[in-house]
Amino acid sequence: MTISSPGSAAEGLSRLESLPLVHGYAGLGEEFSTEVFPRELRGAELLHLNRAGCALLDLDPDSVDPQQAVDWFAGGRQMPGARPVAAVYSGHQFGVWAGQLGDGRALLFGEIRNHRGETWDVQVKGSGPTPYSRGGDGRAVWRSTLREYLGGEALAGLGIPTTRALALFTSEEPVYREEVERGALLVRLARCHVRLGTFEHFHWTRRQDLVRVLFGYSLGRWYPHLLGLSARAGAFLDEVTDRTASMVAQWMAVGFCHGVMNTDNFSILGETLDYGPYAFMDDFVWDHICNCSDHEGRYAFSKQPEVGLWNLLRFAEALQSLFPDTAVEALMEHVNARYGEAFEVSYKGLMAGKLGVEVGAAGFDSLLDSTLDLLGRTKTDYTCFWRELSQCDLASTPDRLRARFAQPTDLDAWWPAYRAFRSDHPIGGSVGESGRQMLATNPRYVARNYLLQEIIAEETSAGRCQRIEDLLEVLRDPYGEHPGLEALAEPPRGAQKALSIGCSS
Numbered sequence: 001m002t003i004s005s006p007g008s009a010a011e012g013l014s015r016l017e018s019l020p021l022v023h024g025y026a027g028l029g030e031e032f033s034t035e036v037f038p039r040e041l042r043g044a045e046l047l048h049l050n051r052a053g054c055a056l057l058d059l060d061p062d063s064v065d066p067q068q069a070v071d072w073f074a075g076g077r078q079m080p081g082a083r084p085v086a087a088v089y090s091g092h093q094f095g096v097w098a099g100q101l102g103d104g105r106a107l108l109f110g111e112i113r114n115h116r117g118e119t120w121d122v123q124v125k126g127s128g129p130t131p132y133s134r135g136g137d138g139r140a141v142w143r144s145t146l147r148e149y150l151g152g153e154a155l156a157g158l159g160i161p162t163t164r165a166l167a168l169f170t171s172e173e174p175v176y177r178e179e180v181e182r183g184a185l186l187v188r189l190a191r192c193h194v195r196l197g198t199f200e201h202f203h204w205t206r207r208q209d210l211v212r213v214l215f216g217y218s219l220g221r222w223y224p225h226l227l228g229l230s231a232r233a234g235a236f237l238d239e240v241t242d243r244t245a246s247m248v249a250q251w252m253a254v255g256f257c258h259g260v261m262n263t264d265n266f267s268i269l270g271e272t273l274d275y276g277p278y279a280f281m282d283d284f285v286w287d288h289i290c291n292c293s294d295h296e297g298r299y300a301f302s303k304q305p306e307v308g309l310w311n312l313l314r315f316a317e318a319l320q321s322l323f324p325d326t327a328v329e330a331l332m333e334h335v336n337a338r339y340g341e342a343f344e345v346s347y348k349g350l351m352a353g354k355l356g357v358e359v360g361a362a363g364f365d366s367l368l369d370s371t372l373d374l375l376g377r378t379k380t381d382y383t384c385f386w387r388e389l390s391q392c393d394l395a396s397t398p399d400r401l402r403a404r405f406a407q408p409t410d411l412d413a414w415w416p417a418y419r420a421f422r423s424d425h426p427i428g429g430s431v432g433e434s435g436r437q438m439l440a441t442n443p444r445y446v447a448r449n450y451l452l453q454e455i456i457a458e459e460t461s462a463g464r465c466q467r468i469e470d471l472l473e474v475l476r477d478p479y480g481e482h483p484g485l486e487a488l489a490e491p492p493r494g495a496q497k498a499l500s501i502g503c504s505s
């Protein structure tokens with residue numbers, strides 16, 4: 001632990017014991033969630049407290065007593081003001097209806113409204129069995145907990161809507177997966193834990209009355225601007241569609257592969273939720289499958305846009321009782337068209353920004369196609385390519401960019417057309433300005449799997465903490481330079497490329 005000793009909270013900030021938790025979701029009643037007391041995680045230790053997460057809760061990080069944090073989040077002691085509940089939901093997993101799922105290893109302690117008026121769920125993941133554990137142990141292992149802790153902060157740094165993290169705990173408790181591992185625990189923060197699968201749950205258990213209750217709650221909390229509309233169900237479906245399309249487009253632009261795009265892992269707020277075997281693209285492979293448990297490649301990188309739509313179609317089905325005068329086929333057709341357009345606008349705008357060119361210019365589509373084709377054929381590192389491109393002087397030979405290619409002549413064949421296009425249609429009105437904008441669009445640092453793996457393999461707490469701090473520093477500002485931490489921008493080499501990550505967590 002690298003946190004200074006606890007004291008009184010700074011002006012305007014709370015201490016852990018006085019966090020003003022409220023219980024809106026728990027208040028919906030036992031059809032939505034079940035009260036469960038967290039089970040002690042043996043030998044738990046607070047490994048890392050995320051100061052950015054504290055800020056979201058108006059919590060003073062310097063006032064946090066590590067032992068108190070252990071007692072309340074991992075020690076099975078009652079936290080003042082908390083009312084832990086496990087929520088029920090269902091979902092489609094890998095394209096198949098999975099029936100009832102629910103929080104099998106997570107408990108919502110309550111919600112906090114911060115001084116900016118945002119409400120954040122405080123959820124503890126890895127807290128022991130619940131009525132929804134389906135035979136599982138209710139635990140989470142160190143490697144997956146660390147990956148989720150840093151994954152959320154990485155996407156947040158890139159400006160992509162996501163769940164966040166407050167604290168990371170390790171433990172002495174053995175947890176049995178393919179082999180014996182150590183249990184860990186994550187305190188997750190999310191503006192929304194209602195999943196597409198939460199609506200599916202009530203629809204497919206024929207509780208349309210509860211679909212309506214959940215709809216009312218969702219509007220009040222996340223979509224209050226729709227409350228006054230007569231066509232609010234349609235506006236809700238539209239907004240969830242737009243937000244999801246935008247989120248997936250942003251994933252594609254930064255080369256993020258989610259890995260488990262089941263409907264229970266998609267929130268109704270269009271935020272990245274449930275980090276499993278995700279990956280940021282290293283060498284660009286359009287059909288990259290980051291989850292080695294995904295044998296069919298259902299969630300391959302290239303499939304993400306269409307899976308986002310598929311999930312929304314299941315959501316539209318689940319909402320059909322809110323549209324008594326509309327056939328479900330028409331509802332789905334509407335979502336189909338709306339998503340297609342929202343995704344295209346969002347994606348092309350982002351890719352134009354990466355290329356540094358105006359999106360509307362004739363010939364843009366073929367420039368984008370030829371760029372992705374170049375990267376795919378040459379398996380060039382995705383992040384390094386865009387970053388180097390941002391730094392190229394169009395007037396001279398792009399030597400540093402050429403050095404990123406195994407066969408620089410592949411780049412040479414593409415370069416003249418790109419240079420001409422950007423010279424004619426630079427974003428921001430000039431080539432110089434387009435370069436500046438590209439540097440604020442194309443990150444230097446992403447949470448590469450090999451970097452996460454190095455922290456996971458670190459034996460000592462001190463070593464882990466320092467590596468986490470370093471990685472958080474660059475991930476929070478992935479467009480900056482960060483002298484001394486340049487190595488964290490390096491692509492993987494040799495065995496670092498061959499990591500295999502599956503669903504086990």
Ligand code: AMP
Pocket residue numbers: 101102103104105106132133134135136137138139140265274276505
């Ligand atoms: P996830 O892969 O974490 O999104 O989990 C999918 C579903 O399985 C959710 O309902 C989880 O709560 C549940 N689950 C995953 N792992 C466990 C576990 N070790 N014990 C109980 N439930 C689990």
Ligand code: MG
Pocket residue numbers: 264265274
């Ligand atoms: Mg999940």
